[in-house]
Amino acid sequence: MKTAGGYGFYPVVDDVRWVRRFLPLGVRTLQLRLKNQPSPEVRRQIREALAVAADYGCQMIVNDHWREAIALGAAWLHLGQEDLAGADRAAIRAAGVKLGISTHSPQELLNALDATPDYVALGPIYETTLKKMPWSPQGLARIGEWKARFACPLVAIGGITLERAPAVLAAGADAIAVVSDVLRAPDPDGRVRAWLALFREPSARPAPPPDRDDARR
Template sequence: MSLIRDLAEQIIAAHRNDELCIPIPQFTPSNPPPRIDNEAATDHYELAGALAAIHMGFIESDAKVLGKAWSRMAQGDGGFNAQKWPNRPEHFDLLPWTRNMNPNAFAECPTRLGLYGVMPDADWVKRMVDAELPTVQLRFKSDDRSKIRKQIKEAVAASKDSKTLLFINDYWEQAIDAGAYGVHLGQEDIATANLDQIRTAGLRLGLSTHGYAEMAYADRFCPSYIAMGAVFPTNLKMMPTAPQGLGRLYQYAKLMSHYPLVAIGGIDEGSIHAVSKSGVGSVAVVRAITQAKDPRAAIKHLQELMQ
């Protein structure tokens, strides 16, 4: 166990300043770290990688995935190097070159979706279409199914024959009926949505992810794009993980570069330039547009900052 602990400490020391330790947990006797399963691990590199990840603030499911990635990287490199960080598809048992041969892959979308506005209703969608925002998501929330259908129908009509690509959040059945360009689903929606029906209808699929385990899971479905975050704190919805920060986003973007990527969560004019440098082809914003005094001017300014 001393060897495993020593290797884990080497990893933590090597990456302490890489903005990967967010947040650093404070473990106590009453709040011990999750137990690393020695029996399930293939080697001490896996155990060390998982242990380091736990102490760097990664949630347990991500730590397990990272542990296996450290093991694969060490085996592929012919040895352990704490200065490196697993960020290649083969480290995570991903096969990006098979996407074009996968009959279950969803329809493709542009690699660079650009500035991506997440809007609360069809009126806002229309304003974004008029402003020629490249990508828009309708995130309308209601328990009234007739209102939902009306909002989606109006949003699709507004985006038809325009330069704007429209994704519908959550309501995939209504999106199919209205002929939307695509749908965006959270991880919690994957199990209940009929992915075959979405695929057969020709809609693009975007999936939200919040760490390594969810990215690996999303990859199984070959979506059209993968959204990664939340990069910063956000009030838009409850997040399953703490804000990931720029350091983790940069690593995620390297790993999943075979997908169109969208950075999500708490991004504004003060952070959008640094986020864009991560390698993502799109940045999602909400309040940076909806709370701006002049949304059109805000869009132009944000797009300039993305360059």
């Protein structure tokens, strides 16, 4: 997985319309996460997203729908723990599809590493309102603990804003997956440009503030 430069900024979107909107701005890694959609609509959106991604040289990552990812020629797939348990790993690998896996606990990390992932996602780093989580925020220290256990890239996710990003990167994350900070921004396009500037110009990043939660540990 490419993470250098703008590739480390990893928006997660719920509709191909965001793909068409963000890729011309310079986004080069993006996950399409389709939930509660009928199969024909899932296939249509994945097919269209892959076509747009090919035009822009974007790492387009399909969430969960491993059968469609294989059938439509996706290069990347992201699976949560439940989907990992039910997926045909042999078929995924035989198709040459690269795999990212979500983790939230040490046991889930073991499950992920058993599948030889191409990247590991860790979250939620901070409190998140996007969806109810049974896990407490991981905090910045967990990023370094995870990184010490594998060589593939680590993607941090969960409650990460542009203002928190420098601390997350300083803690060792290779990429940052972003949902609400972009999709719920008053100006999503402007927010995307600000994120891309952060990743493309490391010298311009502000010094990371101390993490209060970690300081209390």
